[in-house]
Amino acid sequence: KPQTPHDTAVEGQRYSFIDIDGKNNRSIENNLLAKIDDWYIPLISKIDKSEGLTDEDKDKLSLFVSYMWFRVPDYQKQFNELADGMSKHFQRFIYSSGEEGRQYHERILRENPAMGNISFEEIKKSVKENESPIVPHKNEYLKSMMKMGLEIADLFRQMEWIFFHPVVGSAFICTDSPVVLGAPKDYDANSFYGVGIITPGATKLIPVSKISCMIMLDHGDKCSHYTVGQDQVRRTNLVLAVNCDRYMYSSSRNLLASLVKRTGIANTKKGKRIRMH
Structure with a gap:
């Protein structure tokens, strides 16, 4: 209801x-x-x-x-x-x-x-x-x-910060998993070692509002702002959506409905977060 x-x-x-x-x-x-x-x-x-x-x-x-x-x-x-x-x-x-x-x-x-x-x-x-x-x-x-x-x-x-801002007409979602850790591009998914926040090349994705999404990179002190197009916003929202725990938030019902449909998260259960070797 x-x-x-x-x-x-x-x-x-x-x-x-x-x-x-x-x-x-x-x-x-x-x-x-x-x-x-x-x-x-x-x-x-x-x-x-x-x-x-x-x-x-x-x-x-x-x-x-x-x-x-x-x-x-x-x-x-x-x-x-x-x-x-x-x-x-x-x-x-x-x-x-x-x-x-x-x-x-x-x-x-x-x-x-x-x-x-x-x-x-x-x-x-x-x-x-x-x-x-x-x-x-x-x-x-x-x-x-x-x-x-x-x-x-x-x-x-101590990390380099980047802020993405969407073009007019686009918006970022927020979720109940406020920090999404992304693996480096060359990461082997079958590796014994996991990915941590100081893993070289790992990204930390943090949506802070519907018009700002923060990305933390490796060690550095730069703080930059970039306007990004609809394709980048769409890719970012998909990453945020598939990593949510239970909830996604947006002022656009249509955006949420589209993400739920594309990701299928309503019919899947988040798996174990910890692997024991």
């Missing part, structure tokens, strides 16, 4: 953590994210007008983009997938390591009396057969968000 984006995507207490008193603490949202969000309109106003950015502007935009990347559900899913994969990998390794595994098991029982007298063999079998996801506590995700937001902002600040 027709409804507003707020009704569709609202999630209460998203950035609240459980403090030492067992209460929901909203200081991350109130003291950090709200302040960063206040920078958005003045910064985007400058970018949309192709105005120059001061060093302070660049510092703020780096933080804003970085925290946008790590505060969305898409990153939380990546974090949970990584925690699940690493936990299961460790458990299967330790419970197949003979005496060392038994010593580990005995220590866990001593530290967790509520587990009772469950045997090493029972746990070993459970670990081997368990396919249920291991979900970390939300506090762990929020700690990761806070840490990664600062670290990646520092890297973003």
Whole structure:
């Protein structure tokens, strides 16, 4: 049924953590994210007008983009997938390591009396057969968000920035995956190594408004603005669309309908974000 984006995507207490008193603490949202969000309109106003950015502007935009990347559900899913994969990998390794595994098991029982007298063999079998996801506590995700937001902002600040602006009559979409990482042109999709933000040649695509799309390149300090034609806008929107998590946003219903039809994303499910070797 027709409804507003707020009704569709609202999630209460998203950035609240459980403090030492067992209460929901909203200081991350109130003291950090709200302040960063206040920078958005003045910064985007400058970018949309192709105005120059001061060093302070660049510092703020780096933080804003970085925290946008790590505060969305898409990153939380990546974090949970990584925690699940690493936990299961460790458990299967330790419970197949003979005496060392038994010593580990005995220590866990001593530290967790509520587990009772469950045997090493029972746990070993459970670990081997368990396919249920291991979900970390939300506090762990929020700690990761806070840490990664600062670290990646520092890297973003050291990169070359380009801003694309569409010709009149075209517009960029925005999605709930605000940063799209693109592989270098010569990247082997079957490579053991993944693509990271500092991989040489990797691009970072960030739609910041319907008339501005940011592209971060390799190390550098240039900040350039370019007007791009409809073909480039169309290609950019297709990349953004296929990488969205659940939602796309645009003032044009026809544009969204066209992208959904061309990409087929309404009938596909986003695959695993993390590969464990």
